[in-house]
Amino acid sequence: MPDAAALLEVEGVVGGYGAADEILKGITVALAPARMAAIVGPNGAGKSTLLKAIAGILKPKAGSIRLQGRALTGLPPRSIAAQGVAFVPQEANIFASLTVRENLEMGGYLEPRAVVRERTEALMQRFPVLAEKRRRAARTLSGGQRQILAMAMALMVQPKLLLLDEPSAGLSPKAAEFLFDSIAAIHAEGTAILMVEQNALEALSIAEEGIVLVDGRVARTGQAQALAADPEVRRLFLGG
Numbered sequence: 001m002p003d004a005a006a007l008l009e010v011e012g013v014v015g016g017y018g019a020a021d022e023i024l025k026g027i028t029v030a031l032a033p034a035r036m037a038a039i040v041g042p043n044g045a046g047k048s049t050l051l052k053a054i055a056g057i058l059k060p061k062a063g064s065i066r067l068q069g070r071a072l073t074g075l076p077p078r079s080i081a082a083q084g085v086a087f088v089p090q091e092a093n094i095f096a097s098l099t100v101r102e103n104l105e106m107g108g109y110l111e112p113r114a115v116v117r118e119r120t121e122a123l124m125q126r127f128p129v130l131a132e133k134r135r136r137a138a139r140t141l142s143g144g145q146r147q148i149l150a151m152a153m154a155l156m157v158q159p160k161l162l163l164l165d166e167p168s169a170g171l172s173p174k175a176a177e178f179l180f181d182s183i184a185a186i187h188a189e190g191t192a193i194l195m196v197e198q199n200a201l202e203a204l205s206i207a208e209e210g211i212v213l214v215d216g217r218v219a220r221t222g223q224a225q226a227l228a229a230d231p232e233v234r235r236l237f238l239g240g
C-alpha cells in the first residue's frame with residue numbers, strides 16, 4: 001500500500017545481474033521526505049546494487065519502487081532522474097578533463113541556461129573549494145574535492161532524493177570527515193539522502209536512520225544512533 005507520508009518506498013525488491021539475478025532477495029525499506037538513511041553492511045551484501053535499482057540502472061526482477069507514491073519500477077534512469085532522484089556513483093562520477101565550472105554545468109545540462117548559471121554560482125558559493133578551482137580541470141582536484149564536485153553536480157537538478165554510493169571510499173580520515181560534514185549540511189538544507197558507506201560508524205553518526213543489509217536482505221533497520229550503539233550490530237557489522 002502506498003504510504004502518503006513516504007518519499008521513497010522500496011517493497012519486496014528482488015534483482016541482480018545476469019545469471020546472478022537474486023543479489024537483492026526481497027528488500028523493503030522506506031524513507032520520509034528530507035530524511036537521511038545510511039545503508040551499511042558487509043562487502044557484497046548488495047548495498048550498491050540497491051542504489052542502482054532505485055536509480056533505474058538495474059531493472060528489478062520483482063517488487064516495486066515508488067517516489068511520492070508514483071511507481072518508478074522499470075522506468076529508465078532518465079525518467080527516474082526527471083522525477084527528482086539523483087545518483088552519485090562511487091567512481092567515474094566527474095568529467096576529469098572539464099573544468100570545475102563545466103562539470104557543474106554538465107550536472108544541469110537539461111535545465112534552461114539561466115537556471116544553470118544561477119545554480120552554478122549558488123553551488124560555488126555553497127562550496128568555496130569549488131569556487132577557488134572553478135577554472136581548473138577536475139582532474140587536478142583531490143579525492144575529497146572530487147566527491148564534493150560530484151555531489152554538487154547532482155545538486156544542480158535540486159533533487160528530492162540524493163543517492164550516494166560510498167562517497168568516502170579511498171579518502172584520508174581528514175578528507176572523509178570534511179566530506180561527511182558537507183553531506184550533513186546538504187541534508188540539513190532539506191535534501192533526503194540514502195547513502196551507502198563502508199565507514200559505517202561515521203555514516204550512522206550523520207544519518208537519522210540506519211539500514212543494515214546482509215546477503216541481499218534487510219537484517220536491521222532503526223534509528224541510526226541506536227543501531228551504532230547496539231552491541232550486536234557493532235560486533236557483527238561494524239567491527240566493534
Ligand SMILES: Nc1ncnc2c1ncn2[C@@H]1O[C@H](COP(=O)(O)OP(=O)(O)OP(=O)(O)O)[C@@H](O)[C@H]1O
Pocket residue numbers: 017020023041042043044045046047048049050196198
Ligand atoms: N555488474 C555486476 N555484474 C555481476 N555481478 C555484480 C555486478 N556488480 C556487483 N555484482 C555482485 O553483486 C554482489 C553485491 O554487490 P554490491 O556491489 O551491491 O555489494 P555491496 O554491498 O555494495 O558491497 P561492496 O562494498 O563490496 O561494494 C556481489 O557479489 C558482486 O560481486
